[in-house]
Every structure is written in structure tokens, then in C-alpha cells.
């Protein structure tokens with residue numbers, strides 16, 4: 122498969138599996154793949170086969186029962202199919218694991234079932250009905266990439282959609298037990314390739330086991346060449362034999378040779394974490410940690426509840442680049458993640474509404490950009506599609522004069538109420554106060570507060586938007602404050618209604634509680650929190666430009682858009698120079714400049730030294746005005762890294778968010794004048 126311009130597999134829709142339903146020996150209809158001419162499972166004894174081959178073959182009951190480690194037990198699977206194996210593993214975990222244990226499932230799938238087929242296939246197992254329902258409810262769009270699902274409070278599933286070997290090569294995480302599934306090697310020779318076994322070995326923990334139904338020579342040879350030992354075991358039913366085995370010494374992950382600076386710090390799962398900043402970045406990080414059983418102190422100088430009812434609605438949407446790049450992929454992953462996360466967190470939609478978002482193409486340049494985006498990406502129409510002005514008008518419920526990109530599943534969100542809800546997660550203690558300094562101790566950190574008090578924590582996450590860089594340890598992060606003023610109008614009765622969030626220069630969501638939000642202004646470098654009439658005027662001008670018919674109808678209904686009739690909400694957001702968030706461990710920037718000084722002379726001479734970090738110090742910031750799309754994914758990314766779990770994002774995309782990326786980029790930039798052009802391109806890619 123040819124890679125996209127950013128070196129990753131194409132950002133595209135996957136083909137859903139086409140199933141037919143064949144009657145098996147018991148006369149019952151079981152899912153069958155005409156493309157591979159093989160069955161997913163036998164309805165008669167599929168469940169027993171899974172228990173025999175994968176669960177018993179990996180000694181899961183015994184191992185899960187004995188699991189005491191502070192991290193989650195990780196199961197990796199090739200070929201998710203109907204999910205039967207993973208649901209059985211979850212049931213085994215519930216039956217045997219201690220109350221504090223956690224399970225993390227990672228499974229690849231190149232041809233995902235569609236939701237209806239998935240539900241139909243799983244209906245064969247009534248005693249798995251509740252688990253199946255949760256899986257079906259969160260079933261992701263068929264888009265290549267990582268999709269995280271929260272099966273219950275202790276069990277997480279990461280679906281890596283795409284080719285198994287390709288996806289495992291991008292996985293940042295290691296596995297304790299493998300379910301080596303997939304259609305039979307004779308029917309699916311492309312999957313059972315040496316690259317698959319090598320990728321499995323490289324993503325294994327020492328002592329990781331595997332089990333598979335097949336004893337084919339290609340499998341035995343491939344596993345042995347990759348470093349696994351194997352033995353035959355009695356097979357299930359009519360199959361005489363199957364294979365089990367393990368890998369005691371997995372190979373060292375050599376992907377970091379080109380980017381040693383991004384090597385993560387050694388994991389030390391903490392008992393207590395302080396999170397500074399209770400906005401969407403901090404509150405979602407606190408909730409992600411609390412869900413993993415970690416005590417969290419969430420610190421903010423403001424209590425969220427003090428805002429009262431703000432009627433603030435934010436737009437959950439992203440602006441994707443016409444040509445695929447890592448930033449755009451990360452934002453799309455964030456959008457899909459937030460959408461699933463909101464539905465899981467608040468299925469009643471009290472805090473958000475899945476109304477869809479239209480991004481208008483307001484001029485010829487933007488129309489050409491949107492056309493190029495659509496030509497370059499074959500994403501499912503349920504994710505993003507192009508609309509002409511007429512169809513866009515029908516979707517919005519108001520006349521629109523330009524074509525648009527439509528994100529039918531994007532949403533508006535009440536961010537203040539969402540943060541309050543997240544901060545109420547059991548395990549989070551809210552502490553009102555201002556942190557003035559962070560002091561590293563032999564173990565953990567002391568937070569010095571403005572009132573002279575101190576707080577202690579094992580680790581600290583700083584999520585204070587532009588203020589994140591006020592501590593000496595974080596001062597190297599280039600962050601720009603960006604003032605934004607939003608205008609609110611109380612709608613007179615008889616006002617027209619938008620059905621979708623409409624984004625042009627600013628955004629306007631469908632009114633909630635009779636209040637229309639529109640704006641916001643964009644004031645880089647400006648931190649003034651006072652409302653301005655001039656900003657109201659700018660917001661009115663902008664909404665008139667994008668939605669002239671809507672504004673005319675509002676005026677006809679008696680709305681007055683004079684500044685004195687509008688309410689202002691002012692916020693100061695934070696942006697990085699490259700407009701991607703910072704999420705990850707905080708680099709010791711001076712130590713990086715020393716360790717990698719040679720890059721400034723010759724960027725091809727990459728030292729082996731891993732990047733030195735401030736131990737146990739993390740950031741999530743620079744979410745700009747897209748925090749609803751990026752912050753919840755960053756929260757999972759941080760919590761996964763801190764808890765030594767597989768990441769919910771491909772390794773190159775997690776690197777793209779690394780807070781140290783600018784240090785390396787600046788060093789390489791210094792060198793770029795001194796090297797020939799051809800090499801310069803490669804060097805810049807190394808810092809991505």
C-alpha cells in the first residue's frame with residue numbers, strides 16, 4: 122500500500138467486510154466471509170473454540186487471577202472480526218481478576234464489520250449480550266487509525282483499523298498475551314507474513330505468550346524466526362493440534378534510533394497526581410487518571426461552579442488540511458475520539474448535541490481547498506462530505522450561499538458544564554488556589570501555593586493554557602496567548618433556527634435555552650479579559666458575512682444586534698507556533714540542547730541519548746480554539762503514558778505532540794543552512 126505524503130498509511134475509509142450467513146453443522150446461520158471463503162466462528166461451538174484456543178492457550182484465567190501489577194494486563198489480537206475473542210477475554214477477566222486490576226485490549230482489523238452485522242453476529246451469544254451492547258454502541262467509523270473504546274470502568278479496547286503488520290509497526294505499547302487469529306493461512310496468506318511475526322515480537326513484553334488455532338509451517342517458521350518459542354497443544358474439536366508459545370527476550374524497539382529525544386521516561390505509575398488547570402485539558406486528564414484508580418488533586422484558582430450559567434457552547438470540529446499531514450491526522454483522531462467519548466460519558470446529551478457542523482467555503486480559495494481535501498481523502502460520508510449550497514442550506518435549515526464541508530457527526534458542547542462534570546469523577550479532589558512554584562523532591566513534587574500552603578504529589582500535569590509556561594521547568598515551551606470574545610444574544614420568539622453549527626470565519630451553534638452564541642474574535646498576544654464593543658461589532662459582521670439570510674431573519678423577528686444588547690464571554694486560549702497541542706513529558710530543555718548540540722552542526726548525526734525529562738512532570742496545553750477535539754484525546758494519551766499502557770494514537774502522531782519538538786526543530790533549523798537540500802528535507806522529517 123502506498124504511503125500518504127506524511128509517511129503513514131493513507132488516511133482513508135476502510136472497506137467494511139461483506140458477510141454472508143451460512144448454515145453450519147448445527148443448522149444455524151454463522152457469519153462467513155466470501156472474500157476469504159472462511160468463517161468467523163461456528164455458531165455451534167465458536168465460543169468453546171475461543172475459550173480453548175485463545176483463553177486457555179494463553180492461561181488467562183490463571184494469569185489474570187494472579188495479576189498484581191499497577192499497570193493493566195494487555196492482550197493483543199490480530200483480526201478483531203466480530204469481537205468474540207475479546208468479549209470472552211473480558212468475561213474471563215471479570216471472573217478471575219482482583220478488584221483493582223485493569224485490562225487493556227488491543228486488536229487490529231482491516232475489514233471492519235458494519236454495525237448491523239456486528240450486532241447480528243454477536244446475538245449468537247446471549248450471555249455476552251450486555252458486553253456486546255457496549256461494543257456495538259461505541260463501534261467506530263471505518264477510518265484507518267486507532268479508536269479507543271471504554272468497555273467498562275476497568276476495561277479499555279483500542280481498535281487499530283488497518284492492516285495488522287502495518288498497525289503493529291505504528292503501535293506504541295507492549296503486549297502480555299497474543300491472540301494470533303485471522304482467517305486460515307491458506308485462505309489469507311497476505312496476513313501471515315514474516316513482517317507480522319516481527320512486529321508482534323517487537324511489541325511484546327518479556328514473557329509474552331501467544332496462542333493460535335493453526336499449526337501451518339509458515340506460522341511456526343515465522344514465529345521462531347521472530348524469537349518466539351512454540352509448542353503444539355491439542356486442538357479444538359476436529360482440529361488435532363494448535364500452537365502456543367512465548368517470547369522471553371523480545372527485541373529492543375529500534376524505532377527510536379532516528380528520534381531518541383522522544384524516548385519516553387521510564388514508567389513509574391503514581392498513586393497521586395496533581396493536575397494544574399481545571400479547563401477541558403486539565404479536567405479531562407484528571408478524569409482519565411481517576412478512572413485508572415489514581416488519586417488526583419485538581420488545582421485551579423477559579424472554581425468552575427463560580428461561573429454560574431454561562432450558556433457557553435463550543436464547537437467540536439476541526440479544520441483538516443487539504444493534503445494529509447500529521448497535524449491533520451491528529452485532529453481527525455481527536456474529533457472521532459471526542460465524539461465517542463462524549464457519547465460514552467453523557468449518552469443523554471445533556472452537555473452536548475450531535476447536530477453536525479458545516480464549514481462554509483466563503484471564497485474561491487477556500488472552495489478550491491475543500492475540493493482538494495475531498496479529492497485527496499476518501500473518508501466515510503458520515504465523517505465528512507462535500508455539499509453544494511443547496512444541500513448545505515437544507516442541512517442547516519437556513520439559506521446558505523456557498524458550498525461547504527459537512528461533518529454530520531460533529532457537535533456543540535457546553536464546555537463549562539462538561540468540566541464541572543469531569544471534576545466530579547470519583548477520586549478527584551478539587552483544590553482552589555494558585556500554584557506559584559513547582560519544587561522537585563527526592564520522590565515527587567511540592568506545589569507552592571500563593572497563600573503559602575504547599576501540596577505534595579507523586580507527579581504533576583500542567584494544563585494551564587498560556588500560563589503553563591510560567592514555571593521555570595516549562596518556560597521553554599513557546600506559547601502564545603490568544604484572546605477570544607464570544608457574543609451572546611437572547612433570541613426573540615419567532616427567531617429562525619440553525620440545525621447545524623455553522624463555521625465560516627467564526628462559528629454559530631444552534632441556539633440552546635433561547636441564547637445564540639456567535640464569534641469568536643482572534644487576538645494573538647492579547648490577554649485583556651475585558652469585553653469590547655468593537656469585538657461584538659466584529660462578531661456581528663462575521664456572522665452576517667457567513668449567514669446573511671439567517672441574520673436578516675433574526676432582525677425580522679425583532680433581534681437587536683447592537684453591542685449593548687449582546688453579552689460578552691472572553692477567554693484567553695493558548696497556541697503553539699505550529700498550532701499543534703503540546704502533550705507529553707516536559708523536556709529538560711537545557712539538557713536537550715546540550716545532548717543534541719551536534720544536530721545544529723550536522724543534523725544527520727543523531728546521538729543515541731534518550732531525551733532527559735523533568736521526572737514526573739507532564740503538560741497538556743496549546744489546544745487553541747480546538748480544545749474540544751484535542752484535549753480529551755491528549756488526556757488519554759497522558760494517562761496511558763503515565764500508567765504504562767498502549768497509546769491511543771500511532772507513535773509518530775504521539776511524537777508530533779511531544780512538548781520537546783520545538784527544541785529539536787530549532788537545532789535542526791540551525792543546521793539546515795549547512796547541508797545540501799536533499800538531506801535537509803529528511804532532517805526536518807526526523808523532528809516531526
Ligand code: SAM
Pocket residue numbers: 138160161162199200201202203204205206207229230231232233283284285286302303304309311312
Ligand atoms: N477474532 C475474531 C472474532 O473473535 O470474531 C475472528 C477473526 S476472523 C476469523 C479474521 C479477521 O481477520 C477478519 O475480521 C478479517 O477481516 C481480519 N483480517 C484478515 N486479514 C487481515 C489483515 N491483513 N489485517 C488486519 N485484519 C485482517
